[in-house]
Amino acid sequence: MARPFLLLDRDGTLIEERGYLSDPAGVALTPGAGEALRFAMERGLGIAVVSNQSGIGRGMMTVAQVEAVNRRTEELLIQEGVEIGGFFFCPHHPDDRCACRKPGTGLALRAARELEIDLLRSVVVGDKSADLELGHAIGARSVLVRTGYGRETEAEGCYADAVIEGLSGLAPFLETWTSRPAGEHLVNRHLEESARVKLATRDACVPSLLEAAGIVAEAMRSGGKLLICGNGGSAADSQHLAAEFVVRLSSTFERRAWPAIALTTDTSILTAFGNDYGFERVFARQVEALGQPGDVLLAISTSGGSPNILRAAETARAKGLKVISLLGGTGGALRDLSDAPIVVPSRSTQHVQEAHLALYHLFCGLVERMLYPFGE
Ligand SMILES: [Zn+2]
Structure with missing residues (x-):
C-alpha cells in the first residue's frame, strides 16, 4: 500500500x-x-x-x-x-x-x-x-x-x-x-493564493477599474452598448457579465435593462465564420457587424495575447468604439489596444480568472452607482 x-x-x-x-x-x-x-x-x-x-x-x-x-x-x-x-x-x-x-x-x-x-x-x-x-x-x-x-x-x-x-x-x-x-493543503493553498491575488488586484487596479466603469457608464447614458468577448473560461465570463447588464446585478437595486451582448454565444456565427474563414476573426467579424461609434468593447484575456481577441480590439478601435479589457500577467499586446486595461498581477490563469469574476461584478455595480446615485 x-x-x-x-x-x-x-x-x-x-x-x-x-x-x-x-x-x-x-x-x-x-x-x-x-x-x-x-x-x-x-x-x-x-x-x-x-x-x-x-x-x-x-x-x-x-x-x-x-x-x-x-x-x-x-x-x-x-x-x-x-x-x-x-x-x-x-x-x-x-x-x-x-x-x-x-x-x-x-x-x-x-x-x-x-x-x-x-x-x-x-x-x-x-x-x-x-x-x-x-x-x-x-x-x-x-x-x-x-x-x-x-x-x-x-x-x-x-x-x-x-x-x-x-x-x-x-x-x-x-x-x-x-x-x-x-489534500487539505491543496484547498488551503488555492484559496490563500486566490485571496492574495485579489488583494494585489486591489492595490494595482483601482484607477483602471474606475476609468473602465466611467467609459461604460458614459456609453449607457448616451445610448451605446457593451460588446464582450473572450475564450474558454473568459467566454463564460462574457456571458455572465452580459446577463448582469441585461437582467440585473442585485435584487436590492432595480433599474432599466442595459444593452450588452456576449459575442461568444451564437454557435451558428462562430461555426460558420470559423469554418469558412478561420478562428482568428470570429469576434472581429461580429464587432464589424454590431459595433457603432459610442459603443464599448470589453475584451477578456488572461494572457492579453489571444489573436482573436486582439483582432476584435483592433476592429473596435477602427470603428470608433472604446476598448476596455480584463487581463492578467503583463497584459500582453491587448494592454496597448485598450483605453482602460485592467491587469490582474498574477501569472496563474486560474487565479486571474477568479479575480476577473470579482472585477466584473464590481464593474457592473460601479456603473450602476455612477448612473443612478440615488437609485432608479
Ligand atoms: Zn534531468
Missing part, C-alpha cells in the same frame, strides 16, 4: 550547502537532521532524497562522485538511526530541458512509482523555489527551509505550506499534518 514520504532536497537541506560537492569528506548533515528524520519515520513516513546534480552535466563532477557523496550521506544518517528509501538525482544541465530536473516532476514521479509513495500525504522539503514548485506540481505539501539558499528563496516570495529554520523545525508540522485529511 502506498505510504507518505518526506522527499528531501540534498544540498542546503539535508546536508550543508558546499556548492557542487564532489568530495564525500565534505558531507555534513544540517543541524537536527537526524532527529527530525527519526521523528518522521516514527510517524510512518518514508524518506527519499530528490536532488538536482547539474554539476555532472556541467562537467564539474562525475556520476560516481555524486554517488559517493550520497553513500556518505546515507552512512551518517544510518549512524543517526535513519533509513533512506532511495537517492534520486538528475544529472542534466539546465539547458538540456530534461523532465527530471526540479521543478520538473520526472524524478519525484519515478521515486513515487518505485517506492509506492502516497504523494497527496507526502512532503517536499527544500531550500529553493524549484523544491517548492515541485511539491505543488505533484500535489504534495511544500516546506521551505531557511538553510542553504532558503533565505533568498523566502525573499522571492514563492508559496510554501510552511517555512522553517531548518530540518530541526520540521517535527511540529509533521505532528499536525499526519492527522489532517489528505
